Amino acid sequence: MSLTLHNFFRSSASVRVRAALNLKGLAYDQRSYMLRKGEHRSPAFLALNPQGLVPALELADGTVLAQSLAIIEYLDETQPDPPLLPADARDRAHARSLAYAVACDVHPVNNLRVLQRLETEFGAGEEAVAGWFRHWATESFGPLETTLATDPRTGAFCLGDRPGLADLCLFAQAINNRRFGVPIAPYPTIARIVESCLALPAFRDALPDAQPDAA
Amino acid sequence: MSLTLHNFFRSSASVRVRAALNLKGLAYDQRSYMLRKGEHRSPAFLALNPQGLVPALELADGTVLAQSLAIIEYLDETQPDPPLLPADARDRAHARSLAYAVACDVHPVNNLRVLQRLETEFGAGEEAVAGWFRHWATESFGPLETTLATDPRTGAFCLGDRPGLADLCLFAQAINNRRFGVPIAPYPTIARIVESCLALPAFRDALPDAQPDAA
Numbered sequence: 001m002s003l004t005l006h007n008f009f010r011s012s013a014s015v016r017v018r019a020a021l022n023l024k025g026l027a028y029d030q031r032s033y034m035l036r037k038g039e040h041r042s043p044a045f046l047a048l049n050p051q052g053l054v055p056a057l058e059l060a061d062g063t064v065l066a067q068s069l070a071i072i073e074y075l076d077e078t079q080p081d082p083p084l085l086p087a088d089a090r091d092r093a094h095a096r097s098l099a100y101a102v103a104c105d106v107h108p109v110n111n112l113r114v115l116q117r118l119e120t121e122f123g124a125g126e127e128a129v130a131g132w133f134r135h136w137a138t139e140s141f142g143p144l145e146t147t148l149a150t151d152p153r154t155g156a157f158c159l160g161d162r163p164g165l166a167d168l169c170l171f172a173q174a175i176n177n178r179r180f181g182v183p184i185a186p187y188p189t190i191a192r193i194v195e196s197c198l199a200l201p202a203f204r205d206a207l208p209d210a211q212p213d214a215a
Numbered sequence: 216m217s218l219t220l221h222n223f224f225r226s227s228a229s230v231r232v233r234a235a236l237n238l239k240g241l242a243y244d245q246r247s248y249m250l251r252k253g254e255h256r257s258p259a260f261l262a263l264n265p266q267g268l269v270p271a272l273e274l275a276d277g278t279v280l281a282q283s284l285a286i287i288e289y290l291d292e293t294q295p296d297p298p299l300l301p302a303d304a305r306d307r308a309h310a311r312s313l314a315y316a317v318a319c320d321v322h323p324v325n326n327l328r329v330l331q332r333l334e335t336e337f338g339a340g341e342e343a344v345a346g347w348f349r350h351w352a353t354e355s356f357g358p359l360e361t362t363l364a365t366d367p368r369t370g371a372f373c374l375g376d377r378p379g380l381a382d383l384c385l386f387a388q389a390i391n392n393r394r395f396g397v398p399i400a401p402y403p404t405i406a407r408i409v410e411s412c413l414a415l416p417a418f419r420d421a422l423p424d425a426q427p428d429a430a
Contacts, residue, residue, distance in 0.1 A: 050365075066316070069315055069319070074304055074305070078304050096282065104318055105323060128336070
């Protein structure tokens, strides 16, 4: 199948989907949208994805899927091998809860558009914006580290020795954290999992700097 | 099975899970955590759910599932009837993308802890906080209305004539929006879907004011 990923090199949600496509061994074309220039708000892109957010995955017949986590679940349902979620329902809930702890609790609050809004509404300067980012990253990475360090299901990756949905989200956030100076040393289990990810081409090839639109 | 829902009457994510349990016909006990008093940060609750967030669902054997969307997917996988997601993979992606447009793009940014942080970090007053809430609610409800008004799969509910994951998220957010004076009239399709939800006891019984801990 011919796939086109509408994305932006630095977008954390785009990193997740690129790594998922790579793990599934699916080839895809890329279209880039410069978020600071508002290219994701152009009429052409809104016609594709009314939500006006990247990433969006365009399938061969022109169907467009929005939202990174919905795309990843779709890929896992339609291309089950290798699986991105475990088989057992409780393990799946565990994997999803780790993923959402990043995708719902950290990333949305630290999104570019939110950080920009802090500047325009509250006059937040660069340091205050970075402090905001670090606060929410730290707020969630502490509990995530506790959970991962104590749960017997944790292996080289979040669940056992195979990368999946939770790793995709954790990895993308950890990479994003670097930009804002959030140290990973206080989270040794997370650091180890990120290293496991970085050992795989699927994750390395999804990194922002590896993309054609990286400045 | 004996289920205990750790939740708070006004929490939007708690509304979603209560309505999901009701739609599945599952009985559950409730424990309430007053968020403004920080009861979800108590050592007793953190021992149950290290993420320190409500809702969390405690199963009969003491297993605790965190994150509302992970809980709802778990319920749907273990108690498939009635289904909360459609059968077709693309329709499932559509349902999840609508759900995440609320659960990832609106709710986290308008969470109590985020609103409180605007006060403490940037001295935001009541009106500025309400303005922040309305901005993000409006930012996502516009595109959601466009999608729902134009997608042929939209019926009495987000996908056809059966309530599901997307409706749970949309309903909970619409109820939350009322508190901050976000009018629903500009979103006639969403308004109609919320009315479809309110016609069902499963949703009415999940409303904040119907809970034992409603002040």
